[in-house]
Amino acid sequence: MKLYCLSSDAAKPCFVLSFKELLIMLDCGLGAHSVLNFVPLPPVPSTRLASLPNYTPPHLNDPLLEGELKECCGRVFVDSVPEFCPPLDKVVDFSQLDVILISNYTCMMALPFITEETGFKGQVYATEPTLQIGRFYLEELAEWVSSGAGGGGAGGAARRWKELLHVLPAPLALAARPRAWRRLFGKGAIARALARVRVVGYDERVDVYGALEATAVSSGFCLGSANWVIRSAHEKIAYVSGSSTLTTHPRPINQAALRGADLLVLAALTQTPAHNPDHMLGDLCVHATVTLRGGGSVLCPVYPSGVLYDLLECLSAHLEGAGLAHVPLYVLSPVADSSLAYSNILAEWVSASKQARVYLPEEPFPHAALARAGRLKHARTLHDDAFSADFRQPCVVFCGHPSLRFGAAVHLVELWASNPQHAIIFTEPDFPHMEALAPFQPLSMKAFHCPIDTSLNYSQANKLVRELRPRELALPEQYAAPAGGAAGVGGAAARPHIATDAPTVVLRRGEARTCGTRRGMARATLSGALAARVTPREVRAGLRCAPLACALRVRDSRVELDEASGVGGAAGGGGVAAPPRLAGAAPDVDALVAELARQGAGEARVERGPDGCIVHLPRHDTLIHVERHATHVFCEGGAEVRHALRTAIDACLPPLSHF
Amino acid sequence: MPDIKITPLGAGQDVGRSCILLSMGGKNIMLDCGMHMGYNDERRFPDFSYIVPEGPITSQIDCVIISHFHLDHCGALPYMSEMVGYTGPIYMTHPTKAIAPILLEDMRKVAVERKGESNFFTSQMIKDCIKKVTAVTLHQSVMVDNELEIKAYYAGHVLGAAMFWIRVGSQSVVYTGDYNMTPDRHLGAAWIDKCRPDLLITESTYATTIRDSKRCRERDFLKKVHECVEKGGKVLIPVFALGRAQELCILLETYWERMNLKYPVYFALGLTEKANNYYKMFITWTNQKIRKTFVQRNMFDFKHIKPFDKSYIDNPGAMVVFATPGMLHAGLSLNIFKKWAPYEQNMVIMPGFCVQGTVGHKILNGAKKVEFENRQVVEVKMAVEYMSFSAHADAKGIMQLIQYCEPKNVLLVHGEAQKMEFLKDKIEKEFKINCYMPANGETCTINTPVKIPIDVSLRLLKAEAVRYNAQPPDPKRRRVVNGILCVRDNRLSLLDIDEMCDEIGINRHIIRFTSTVRFEDPGPAVKTAEKLRTLLAEKLEGWTITISDGNISVESVLIKVEGEDNSTKNIYVSWTNQDEDLGSYILGLLQSMVQ
Numbered sequence A: 001m002k003l004y005c006l007s008s009d010a011a012k013p014c015f016v017l018s019f020k021e022l023l024i025m026l027d028c029g030l031g032a033h034s035v036l037n038f039v040p041l042p043p044v045p046s047t048r049l050a051s052l053p054n055y056t057p058p059h060l061n062d063p064l065l066e067g068e069l070k071e072c073c074g075r076v077f078v079d080s081v082p083e084f085c086p087p088l089d090k091v092v093d094f095s096q097l098d099v100i101l102i103s104n105y106t107c108m109m110a111l112p113f114i115t116e117e118t119g120f121k122g123q124v125y126a127t128e129p130t131l132q133i134g135r136f137y138l139e140e141l142a143e144w145v146s147s148g149a150g151g152g153g154a155g156g157a158a159r160r161w162k163e164l165l166h167v168l169p170a171p172l173a174l175a176a177r178p179r180a181w182r183r184l185f186g187k188g189a190i191a192r193a194l195a196r197v198r199v200v201g202y203d204e205r206v207d208v209y210g211a212l213e214a215t216a217v218s219s220g221f222c223l224g225s226a227n228w229v230i231r232s233a234h235e236k237i238a239y240v241s242g243s244s245t246l247t248t249h250p251r252p253i254n255q256a257a258l259r260g261a262d263l264l265v266l267a268a269l270t271q272t273p274a275h276n277p278d279h280m281l282g283d284l285c286v287h288a289t290v291t292l293r294g295g296g297s298v299l300c301p302v303y304p305s306g307v308l309y310d311l312l313e314c315l316s317a318h319l320e321g322a323g324l325a326h327v328p329l330y331v332l333s334p335v336a337d338s339s340l341a342y343s344n345i346l347a348e349w350v351s352a353s354k355q356a357r358v359y360l361p362e363e364p365f366p367h368a369a370l371a372r373a374g375r376l377k378h379a380r381t382l383h384d385d386a387f388s389a390d391f392r393q394p395c396v397v398f399c400g401h402p403s404l405r406f407g408a409a410v411h412l413v414e415l416w417a418s419n420p421q422h423a424i425i426f427t428e429p430d431f432p433h434m435e436a437l438a439p440f441q442p443l444s445m446k447a448f449h450c451p452i453d454t455s456l457n458y459s460q461a462n463k464l465v466r467e468l469r470p471r472e473l474a475l476p477e478q479y480a481a482p483a484g485g486a487a488g489v490g491g492a493a494a495r496p497h498i499a500t501d502a503p504t505v506v507l508r509r510g511e512a513r514t515c516g517t518r519r520g521m522a523r524a525t526l527s528g529a530l531a532a533r534v535t536p537r538e539v540r541a542g543l544r545c546a547p548l549a550c551a552l553r554v555r556d557s558r559v560e561l562d563e564a565s566g567v568g569g570a571a572g573g574g575g576v577a578a579p580p581r582l583a584g585a586a587p588d589v590d591a592l593v594a595e596l597a598r599q600g601a602g603e604a605r606v607e608r609g610p611d612g613c614i615v616h617l618p619r620h621d622t623l624i625h626v627e628r629h630a631t632h633v634f635c636e637g638g639a640e641v642r643h644a645l646r647t648a649i650d651a652c653l654p655p656l657s658h659f
Numbered sequence B: 001m002p003d004i005k006i007t008p009l010g011a012g013q014d015v016g017r018s019c020i021l022l023s024m025g026g027k028n029i030m031l032d033c034g035m036h037m038g039y040n041d042e043r044r045f046p047d048f049s050y051i052v053p054e055g056p057i058t059s060q061i062d063c064v065i066i067s068h069f070h071l072d073h074c075g076a077l078p079y080m081s082e083m084v085g086y087t088g089p090i091y092m093t094h095p096t097k098a099i100a101p102i103l104l105e106d107m108r109k110v111a112v113e114r115k116g117e118s119n120f121f122t123s124q125m126i127k128d129c130i131k132k133v134t135a136v137t138l139h140q141s142v143m144v145d146n147e148l149e150i151k152a153y154y155a156g157h158v159l160g161a162a163m164f165w166i167r168v169g170s171q172s173v174v175y176t177g178d179y180n181m182t183p184d185r186h187l188g189a190a191w192i193d194k195c196r197p198d199l200l201i202t203e204s205t206y207a208t209t210i211r212d213s214k215r216c217r218e219r220d221f222l223k224k225v226h227e228c229v230e231k232g233g234k235v236l237i238p239v240f241a242l243g244r245a246q247e248l249c250i251l252l253e254t255y256w257e258r259m260n261l262k263y264p265v266y267f268a269l270g271l272t273e274k275a276n277n278y279y280k281m282f283i284t285w286t287n288q289k290i291r292k293t294f295v296q297r298n299m300f301d302f303k304h305i306k307p308f309d310k311s312y313i314d315n316p317g318a319m320v321v322f323a324t325p326g327m328l329h330a331g332l333s334l335n336i337f338k339k340w341a342p343y344e345q346n347m348v349i350m351p352g353f354c355v356q357g358t359v360g361h362k363i364l365n366g367a368k369k370v371e372f373e374n375r376q377v378v379e380v381k382m383a384v385e386y387m388s389f390s391a392h393a394d395a396k397g398i399m400q401l402i403q404y405c406e407p408k409n410v411l412l413v414h415g416e417a418q419k420m421e422f423l424k425d426k427i428e429k430e431f432k433i434n435c436y437m438p439a440n441g442e443t444c445t446i447n448t449p450v451k452i453p454i455d456v457s458l459r460l461l462k463a464e465a466v467r468y469n470a471q472p473p474d475p476k477r478r479r480v481v482n483g484i485l486c487v488r489d490n491r492l493s494l495l496d497i498d499e500m501c502d503e504i505g506i507n508r509h510i511i512r513f514t515s516t517v518r519f520e521d522p523g524p525a526v527k528t529a530e531k532l533r534t535l536l537a538e539k540l541e542g543w544t545i546t547i548s549d550g551n552i553s554v555e556s557v558l559i560k561v562e563g564e565d566n567s568t569k570n571i572y573v574s575w576t577n578q579d580e581d582l583g584s585y586i587l588g589l590l591q592s593m594v595q
């Protein structure tokens, strides 16, 4: 068993497991930090962004670099269509992948990079909410990026700067492997990639080419989020990615299914371990209330699903309690209508308390009721006519993208940046908020950082690993103890990490590690008829044995053993040999001599030595050396002689039960 | 225990109620727990005393599985759990769990409040019963206990209807409940994978019908309704609150829209909106088209269909009314029927099957007069139409399902004996498998081959595969493994003999044979060895032949060449007892080579 790591972002994992001659990809997260290096793409042209001054590195005259770089408040940005960081494609040939297992919709955004135009022929498995919400995320992303105004003068494909990293200022100079960055795929590729996904339910056993069984089990992180359990007849591998032990809207985590794995692969822990999600949600409500009371509006850069539902539920209740029920809540996204509607038909995927509402029958989430009451409005874009006519301030706007590099959020920050009454509240943990705001400086509007990441934090993850008791653990390097192992001793600067007694495999992007134990057994079934024919004898307390010759049938990789009729034949002829005799001791020599005589082998001479005997059969030019652990027959006679000798020796072997 | 035993307590050669006992591998499972609508006395519930004449029933039943919310499949559940005292696990899908209590409550009201029956379960009992239900999702593998596993498959029929696959050890059964194999206006078609159960228990309501095309039936239905209202007649369509009702509403709604009709259409039940809400919440259980468009347009928001008020019964002029219940055995639909039946311009359309004893059944059989308990006699002059909209599989559909899942045996339930007989014949002829149709109370025993799980040494299997692949392909050739069967803690494994010896820590006594072949082959011994290797490689295709220090080995067979250059060579062939076949084959080969 071998595990490859293809992603450098532990929160957007991508592993490949080679097991039972199958290549299984675990998640295909898309690294998006790279977009922070680009000039924002506003949905409508922005004079300020368009007139940012060009940047040229000092003492460099390179006409090819012309217009690729812009400067804002001392930071340099690439003026081009933003690029992303897909999983490494050099280590594993994607056309050889057999299966992709997706844990949740935040970990599948690179799917088209894996499956389209790579020769991929395998199967992709995900739960229904993962597929649907993943579709919303991908479509929104593609729409924002493709419809943005601008994208640089260089035809949107600045690339010269990548050759000149060494002369550029930080943080651009520190960009990790920008040559591997890719522009986003088109809508066609998204549709084709998603059409490959086969939908599975929780606890459904998916047969993987007859060799393995994969099961998605609830991970408690978001709607439809799953951990994967991969089993062969003798091995169990648990892939735990994006899990939560908190009580929020999704179905709670199923820990029992993950216990006692031979290998546990842990990924996508919280990105903000220092922030308690509950406190952050409380802070957000307070900041929003204060801002709205002061006559300002609130912008929350969010994804179109996930924590958004919790934000709507909590904030609407909080505002109502604060006497601000009249403040409109807006959700802006090309997929807003679908996302809000869809969340309310996922009765089978929500927590027990939300499920209880469905039995009434009421929608599991209150946003449908908020929409009916006119408090919540949604639109595809800011510039929907019906929407802009209705737009009132102060208000709360939820819209993407959390990186502030594309989407309606870019326009709203541009619009509100200079007004200190307004506030922007960051809740998504994927991007450092100050970096997100860098191209909008100087900024007068208030900025709050309330990251809500319900994924496991380190103490929860450590507790989980202790409870699950895996035989072996595999981790991305970010989660492992710092190198040197002195962290515990020094104490002071020990960053949080996963500590376990189990043997641990640590991986970084591009690495492969062998893990798991090899077992020598396969699962089969034995027919009742054959079982009834054998009578195993006890060879030791608690262990009974019997020689067994059986017919083998292999169908769909399933092995069946049945009665074999007719014993005999020769090698190369497909004959059936007799089951092996299990001899534990040397044949009794006196008995052997008598038996040989009975078989008509003629007179035998016995010569006794210190280590055993030599039986001489002159008539057949044969010597039998009988020693303690071996009997060696030197026979120059024909097959019929040999047959007689075998029969005689067999008859004189003491039965195994004597041991 | 290789037998599977099935005893119908209902649905054995009848369609009144489904309740089937299944025993396999020491587990007892109850499939559906339905109520018979045709009876008003204790006969309506299954005879639980059959299971245990006395004492607690829970110890005798490992779980109860409900296939869908129709009362003839779940109507006796509160009776069983709250009055008979069953406390074990109960499984059904989420929509069934949501909708069943509403139908149960409806029925309870009719039975207790209108008919004044006693010894019936209460509203509280329905609630308590449903609380005990474990809801399952499609394809989820649910372990009832360590040995009993169940899994639901989509059955179409009504919202949330499921077929169940049940496994104990290596034995498995599929119970279909009611299902349909063709998608309709709001539901998809039943689906199952090639799970090859030992037994398929299938409904056979329409065992002999090969229905005309869906479109034709729909056109026929619309034409009849339209003609009736055009002449000023009233159309009564008795339905159950959920299921066919929604499909027919969608049908009428679109027709009214297209034809721009103005005749009033009413949906007469308190929970119209509520019922449609369930369809909205569980839209993932409807068909592809509805799921795809639900964001833009909710198929269950009707423009032309208005709620009905009792006072409308005597309104003059044409109208179409959907009213519950569906078999005209009680409630509003029966009241409307009594008022409208005597007028010949009116029409009643029965869109589903009616059990014996109901008014629906009587008029479908041509009764021109219906007598009621209070001696009231109603003359039936209105047109009576039957439209098979009940989504059951027809004969073709049943055969299709058998083809999909490849059962080893089939057992027919939920159908009429005569029709079953016909289908049984057809199944046995076409699939060459046994088909059974036990009557109620009759136990059917099905013998299944036992399969015991066993771990087989990969070394054994690999060696076999090498040997097998070495030979020219021949589909008739048997594949064989030889090993040592070990039994420990009731777990079986098949090991290679050396592994076995390592395992139990004994030094094996090895028996080896050696023979000599003399070969006139001038030149160095290594050259001779190379010749032999080439020969063996040719004859033993697929076997691994290695050569080192001039010694050739194939499995445990060793071949050694000795002799001075330019003199006769001695070829020693040596093998262990277990490779006798291979050893003697190679020896024979070399002997024939030197001659």
Ligand SMILES: [Zn+2]
Pocket: B068, B070, B073, B157, B178
């Ligand atoms: Zn039914």
